[in-house]
Amino acid sequence: MPIRVVVNGALGRVGQEVARAVLADPELRLVGAVDLNVSQQYLPAPEYPDLIPLSSNFGALVERARPDVVVDFTRAPVTVEAARVAFPLKVRMVIGTTGLSPADVEEIRGLCRQYQVGAVVAANFSLGAVLLMHLAATASRFFANAEIIEMHHDKKVDAPSGTALATARMMADARGTRFVYPPTEKEVLAGVRGGEMDGVAIHSVRMPGIMASQEVIFGGKGQTLVLRHDTLSREAYVPGVVLAVKEVVQRRELVVGLDKLMGL
Numbered sequence: 001m002p003i004r005v006v007v008n009g010a011l012g013r014v015g016q017e018v019a020r021a022v023l024a025d026p027e028l029r030l031v032g033a034v035d036l037n038v039s040q041q042y043l044p045a046p047e048y049p050d051l052i053p054l055s056s057n058f059g060a061l062v063e064r065a066r067p068d069v070v071v072d073f074t075r076a077p078v079t080v081e082a083a084r085v086a087f088p089l090k091v092r093m094v095i096g097t098t099g100l101s102p103a104d105v106e107e108i109r110g111l112c113r114q115y116q117v118g119a120v121v122a123a124n125f126s127l128g129a130v131l132l133m134h135l136a137a138t139a140s141r142f143f144a145n146a147e148i149i150e151m152h153h154d155k156k157v158d159a160p161s162g163t164a165l166a167t168a169r170m171m172a173d174a175r176g177t178r179f180v181y182p183p184t185e186k187e188v189l190a191g192v193r194g195g196e197m198d199g200v201a202i203h204s205v206r207m208p209g210i211m212a213s214q215e216v217i218f219g220g221k222g223q224t225l226v227l228r229h230d231t232l233s234r235e236a237y238v239p240g241v242v243l244a245v246k247e248v249v250q251r252r253e254l255v256v257g258l259d260k261l262m263g264l
C-alpha cells in the first residue's frame with residue numbers, strides 16, 4: 001500500500017519539488033495539496049491518473065484526504081497550527097519549515113507523545129549538507145584550527161546561516177574544546193576575520209547566483225582539509241524528505257534532525 005501524502009505549502013518553492021517527487025515515487029501517493037489563496041480545485045498534474053484535491057483549508061482537506069503523512073514547507077506559525085490539527089487525527093508530519101522556536105518544537109513533541117504519532121523536524125533535508133556536518137565533526141578530533149565559509153543568495157535574511165552555527169557547535173562538541181582562533185595583530189578592515197564561535201571563524205558570503213554552499217577548512221601543521229557542499233537546486237531536499245516520509249510511518253515520537261534517520 002503506498003503511503004498517502006498531503007503537501008502543505010504545495011505551491012511554494014520547496015513544496016512544488018516535494019509534490020513532484022511524491023508523484024514520481026511508486027511507494028507514495030499524493031492525496032492532497034494545501035496552499036494559500038488557491039484558484040483551482042485540483043493540483044495541476046497532467047500525467048497523474050488521479051485528481052489531487054487542492055485547498056487552502058488544511059483541516060478540511062486532511063479530514064477528507066486522510067493522509068498517512070503531511071509534509072510541511074510553509075511558515076512556522078502555519079506549521080504549528082497544522083500540527084495541532086494533524087496529530088489528533090493520527091496523521092504524521094515531516095516538517096522542513098524553519099524558524100520553529102524551542103517552545104514550538106516542544107509542543108510538537110508533546111502532541112506526538114499524546115497522540116502516539118511520529119514526526120520528523122529537520123532544518124536541513126539535504127543529505128549532502130547533513131553529511132558535511134557529520135564529516136566535519138569527525139575531522140574536528142584531528143585538527144585544532146577550523147574556519148567555515150558559508151555562501152547564500154542575497155535575499156537570505158540572517159547571517160551566518162543556522163547550518164553554519166550548528167556545524168560549528170557540532171565541531172566543538174566533537175572536539176570537546178574550543179578550536180584555536182589565531183589572533184590577528186592588526187585588523188585593517190573591521191570584521192575581516194569573520195564572526196567567531198567556539199574558536200571557529202565563520203564567514204558569510206551573500207550574492208545572487210548562489211543558492212546555498214558551505215565549506216569547512218581544517219588546518220594543521222603542513223596540511224589542510226577542505227569539506228564542501230553545494231546546494232544547486234531545491235531538488236537537493238527531495239531525497240531527504242522522501243526518506244523521512246518512509247521512516248516517519250514507523251515512528252511514534254518526534255525525531256529532530258535528518259542525521260537520526262541516516263544512521264550517522
Ligand code: NAD
Pocket residue numbers: 008009010011012013014015034035036056058073074075076078095096097098099122123124125126237
Ligand atoms: P515559499 O515561500 O516558496 O513557500 C511557502 C509556501 O507556503 C507558499 O506557497 C505559501 O503560499 C505557503 N503558505 C503560507 N501560509 C500558508 C498557509 N496558512 N497554509 C498553507 N500554505 C501556506 O518558501 P520555501 O522556499 O518553499 O520555504 C518554505 C519553508 O521551508 C521556509 O521556512 C524555509 O526556510 C524552509 N526550508 C527548509 C529547508 C530544509 O531543508 N528543511 C530547505 C528549504 C527551505
